[in-house]
Amino acid sequence: MAIEKMALVNIIGRFEDLDETLMRCCDSGCFHIEPAFKNEANSTVRLLNEKNPFGVPLKEFASLASEMDIKLTEAPGTRFKGWTAEQFCELSDNIDGEIEEKSKEKQRLAKEVSELEGAVLQVDHLRGMNNDFSKIFACKHTACRVGRMPADNLAKLQYYDQTFFFVPFETTKDFCWGMYFCAEGDKELIDSIFRSMFFERIRIPDYVTGNTDEALKKLESQIKEKKAQIEALDKEISQLAKKHDQTVLEAYTALKKRYDIFELRRKVGAVKEKFYIKGFVPKKNADKFSEGFKDMDEVEVVLLPADADANITPPTVLKNGWFTRPFGMLVEMYGLPKYNGFNPTAFVAITYTILFGIMFGDLGQGFLLFLLGFLISKKINKPAGGMVTRCGLSSMVFGTLYGSVFGFEELLDPVFENFGVDFLPLKIFKQSTFILLTAVGIGIFLILVSMLINIGIGFKEKNYEKAIFGCNGIAGLVFYASVCVGVVCTMMLKIEVMSLPFKIFLIVIPLICIFCRVPFSIAMKYKKWRLSEDEEDMTIGGFIVENFFEMFEFLLSYVSNTMSFLRVGGFVLSHAGMMMVVMTLMDMTASAGKPVTLIIGNLFVMAMEGMIVAIQIIRLEFYEIFSRFYESDGKAFEPMSVSFDTEVNV
Structure with a gap:
């Protein structure tokens, strides 16, 4: 298996054709765009960095879809081709104008329903009070407070010798709901006493009248009425959504495409009155891609080898x-x-x-x-x-x-x-030793194949340290294979192969090559002995110590990788x-x-x-x-x- 061959594409044209050019690049489905310039040589060469005008109308249409409960998906259509951002905004305002009043009315009713439901929760705990709310709160010489406090604090009220009395309406495991009365002149003192017992006051809305049963009936009736109005508005908005859904989807699709393509302008270069686009296409699609611009007389497409520009790295497929x-x-x-x-x-x-x-x-x-x-x-x-x-x-x-x-x-x-x-x-259990030894043998084979692949890659890149002298190069391959053969022959086959020449040429010399891999590879590359920049300041002792520990790491990796x-x-x-x-x-x-x-x-x-x-x-x-x-x-x-x-x- 290989890597897909690429072709470098340079596109040059007039600014009037920029949007259409980017659109066609996008429609091709095979164009990988790159920044046109990485190092700007002078002021006449620059990358475009303009504010995207399609962002605002795009958000407006997304908001419209949310209000009308339209699921945004790609919709085919060409009626909005060539529209400007201003035209999209005008269309959005026209559609929004039809539903804005209904949406505001729906929000107002929803808020009122929420308030009424909150009032129901409050009044529901006061079912024990049979008097009219308006009459109680209208008293001039008596102050009253409605609320709740922890149920454990109810018994503590008897210890206060003050001019107030508390009427409980409902008591649960945690709270006691009720009302206390006191003289108007003592309300500040009494309020502080109840606050110390964590009394939470509940403020009854002005529109709650009558006793608790009457108030609950009125509130529930009002909630039902307003919910019916909300349902009617939902139907009207739904009808408007059916009327405009295709328009919204097509406009959103066209806008999103224009928005994303305009964003790509940030990678487009400007040279005087011309735009400059650079990118890659798979070589097999290069001719078809180029043919897509033949009808644009002022746009020139140039196909080059993938490595023609040293400043750009071709992508990988x-x-x-x-x-x-x-x-x-x-x-x-x-x-x-x-x-x-x-x-x-x-x-x-x-x-x-x-x-x-x-x-x-x-x-x-x-x-x-x-x-x-x-x-x-x-x-x-x-x-x-x-x-x-x-x-x-x-x-x-x-x-x-x-x-x-x-x-x-x-x-x-x-x-x-x-x-x-x-x-x-x-x-398996009768041949467990054979299975374990076979597993190690598979590991040795895969490691050797990996080394051979590394050697091939190293020679292709002309990296001699990697291919010849590295721990995974020829030196490492000879050393690792020799040790494996020596161990198998000596310990399992009872064949003595570890002779002195075997040890010197197949074990010691490869180890020396790995130890001195950097200077050896430099000498081979430049045909003479020279130090790299990192080694010029290194002493002989430092070189030996550093490479000794690296050698130890390499040897340890051979063992651990095999046993793995x-x-x-x-x-x-x-x-x-x-x-x-x-x-x-x-x-x-x-x-x-x-x-x-x-x-x-x-x-x-x-x-x-x-x-x-x-x-x-x-x-x-x-x-x-x-x-x-x-x-x-x-x-x-x-x-x-x-x-x-x-x-x-x-």
Whole structure:
């Protein structure tokens, strides 16, 4: 798999054609715009930085849609093509004028309903009072207060020898609602007493008259009447919405497109009376893109190689096949490679799929994963579903090799016997040592392949330190492979290969190359020995100490990265162990409950271990494999487009 080839596009034209040019770039769906100038040489060269005139009408139409309960979506139509911001504002004012009066009336009624409902809550607690509110509050020589206080404080009133009396109406666990009376001249003293007992005064509105029952009936009647008026206004506003909904949607669509395109002017350059646009298109779309401007005589489109401008880095588009395409999301999660770099998606797709099958091998569970991935790709997320389907197929393949079907380890034994295959299926617990050693062997193989990829990338970039002398270059490859061969031959095959020449040429010399990788690579590049700027001030002792600790880190990483692949074998054993627990629980369950135990156990293992295995393989990919060759310093390809949302910053 490779990276999509790009073409650099320069567009020059008159300012009268700027908006139409940007519109066509956006409609092409394949133009990635870049700032026209990064280093302005003189005052005649500048980037446009104008205030967007379409922001205000865009917000007005979004507000109109909210008032009329219209869901904003993209609507096709051309009747607003070429409209100015002033024309859109005028249209918005005309539509708003029809609903403004009704909206204000609705807001006024809603406020009154809220006040009336608040009054109902207050009066409802005073049901014990049968006198007319207006008569009580009209007393000249007596002051009265209505409210509530904590129920615990009700008993404390008997300790006050003052000229007041309290009438409770309703008492709950927490509060007591009531009214106290006192002489007009004593009200300040009595008010302070009740405030000390946390009395909260309730002010009865002036429009509440009669006793509590009469007041509640009047309030409820008024609430009902006003709600009916609100419903009538809603119907009228709804009719207006039906009348104007298509106009609002088409105007909003046209405005949003004009707004987003005008925002792109910030990347457009101005040179005297001409505009200058710079960007990238995929090379396969370059000719079609250029043809889209043939009818614009004053607009010139120039296609150049992607690396024609040293000040601009071409964006990266991963070019993947059917099988590898879903795994591009993992690569993008780590970071995109730079343009003309190495696309590792195919490597990730193959290794991830195989490792998942090894670690989660079960024919039945793999089939369920395959079905689940198919549903996810159709209903939720296509790349994620594609990954799950491929992992499910791999799980089915390795589950067949293990002879495991929903945890039944002997179910496929007769099948292999009929075919005369006596070394299959693999009995995991009987061959645990073989599985763990195989896992380490897989790790060694993947690390060596990663080093080979790094060497190829290094030579392509003419980076000799990376390709030859680095810990993941030729020196590191020879050292790591030699140590692995020496350990396997000596400890497992009982073959003595660690002779003195073997140690000197395949272990010691590669270590020296890694230790002196910087000066060696400089000498190879410039054909003579010279120090880099960072090393000119470094002493010999400092150089030795620094590289000694780096060498120690490299050697430690070789060991830790290799041993990290033991988790592959560990999860094979873990999966088999968890299914053994499920089978044991099923045997302990009554006959009627066996199917339920089997189903729940399999679903639990699939959910928990499947997720853990997926995460652990991502860790292996990112830390043990990617770290050896991958540089995620690429720039994403972002073609010009319009986002039809309501978030507008003016």
